[in-house]
Amino acid sequence: MKDVVVVGAGPAGCSVAKELAEEGYDVVVYEKRQEIGAPKRCGEGLSSSAVDNLGLDIPEYCRMQSMDGALVYSPNGDSVRIHSDETVGWILERKTFDKWIHSDETVGWILERKTFDKWMAERAAKAGAKVRAKAKVVDLLPENRGVVVEIEGERKKVESRMVIAAGGVESLIAKKTEVKDQSDLEVVDSGYQYEMVNLDLKDENKLELYFGDEVAPRGYVWVFPKGENKANVGIGIAGDLDETAKHYLDRFIENNERFSKASIVEVNSGMIPVGGLLENMVADNFMAVGDAANQVNPIHGGGIREGIKAGQIASEVASRALEKDDTTKEELEIYNHMWWEERGKSLRKVEKLREVLEDLDDEDLNYLAKKLDGQDLMDFTQGKRLSKLGKLLLKRPKMIKSARKLL
Amino acid sequence: MSWEINRDRCLRCGGCVAVCPTQALELTENGVIVDEEKCIECGNCEKVCPVGAITVGDDE
Secondary structure (H helix, E strand, O other), X not given: OEEEEEEOOOHHHHHHHHHHHHOXXXXXXXXXXXXXXXXXXXXXXXXXXXXXXXXXXXXHHHEEEEEOEEEEEOOOOOOOOOOOOOXXXXXXXHHHHHHHHEOOOOOEEEEOHHXXXXXXXXXXXXXXXXXXXXXXXXXXXXXXXXXXXXXXXXXXXXXXXXXXXXXXXXXXXXXXXXXXXXOOHHHEEEEEEEEEEOOOOOOOOEEEEXXXXXXXXXXXXEEEEEEOOEEEEEEEEEOOOOOOHHHXXXXXXXXXXXXXXXXXXXXXXXEEEOOOOOOOOEEXXXXXXXXXXXXXXXXXXXXXXXXXXXXXXXXXXXXXXXXXXXXXXXXXXXXXXXXXXXXXXXXXXXXXXXXXXXXXXXXXXXXXXXXXXXXXXHHHHOOOOHHHHHHHHHOOHHHHXXXXXXX | OOEEEOOOOOOOOOHHHHHOOOOXXXXXXXXXXXXXXXXXXXXXXXXXXXXXXXXXXXXX
8 A cells, every 4th residue: 555646746746745755655646647747837937935935956957047027017008009019008117117026136937847847756756756647547545545547548546545636726636525616717717828939028037917907807918938039928817708818818919019920839728726725625534735726826826836835735744644644634634724824824815915906007006106116016926014005005095995905 | 418629729728627516527638528417507617718619508
């Protein structure tokens, strides 16, 4: 009997597998795709602070381009001219904005998920975990004591002391337990992306973000440079719209002259759980991590950091539980407490921030711009110091209700 | 029962599987398949599909 079966070899699954294997547990990781890391469903951005916090020593070959800031473009309003090349005005004057988000240091990286995910899997394997691609887990054994896995058309039972679901947003395994029932379309975003080459990029070291109801309702368009005029050009929008994510992204690209010479070398799509954080992520002999547990930053949709962090926390709890030979729900609930303390509380605040931002107009944003700096913005997206924003909004009569959410 | 998928459009991302309240959908090697017994035609999959590959209901 194995100690742990991990379902899914993305960053979350490989993170938990590596830690547990290092503790000496017998761990197997099954990945249904034939290639770990591909096809990606991701813009591939990861901040430097996340890299530091996670203690990752990401090799050069997985890091495509360093980022030193972001260019953020205006939401709806008179300044938006999506049909011209000069497109969009800044949310604020450019001068103010550069102050906001430009840094002399590297603030993040655009990764290559194909190599990054494999590197994560390699770390897990080197630590002693057994990783298997093109192995599809089709069912849980009774009491979550193992799985039924299908490899090359043959199904076999693999018994284990516990199962950890890390199978991404569509994780059927998480749905089979009491952990996750259905997804509410209010809290899911629909994502679509092209990897493009021969692009006319504004700045090779800056993320470009485009907001606005016309461009990307309840979401944004991103251009994440990957070096040498290559970039992920993608969109995440509300999951319950009449038009598709592809429709909005194609329109954005058609209306931008600077994409006219670009070529598409890869097409990606996916669904992003941008809310619906789970109070409970465990059952008897069972835990869920990463997208399978909706662990995503609700403001930017990033999930790499959350998945790896959750994997680290889950491994700590699982290790203790296995050592005590008590992997009941009651024991594993420590993971809920630890995750909510470490990540959930901030992410819940970020969720509130998202709700408030949806109510702001350009005038509000311009007002805020004068009062805030880059550090404030970085902190807000991590759910920190939101009361500063709340206090500023209290001075805007129509924003008082929203402001209270942040105080 | 009417659930149709355009397999030329489908990118096999599994977004539809994630939002299915009755676990009627499954992502296979050949794309998404539906279990007609379980499907309640709620339309979640059609709405969330990033490429508009799914049609649910009797509209056509």
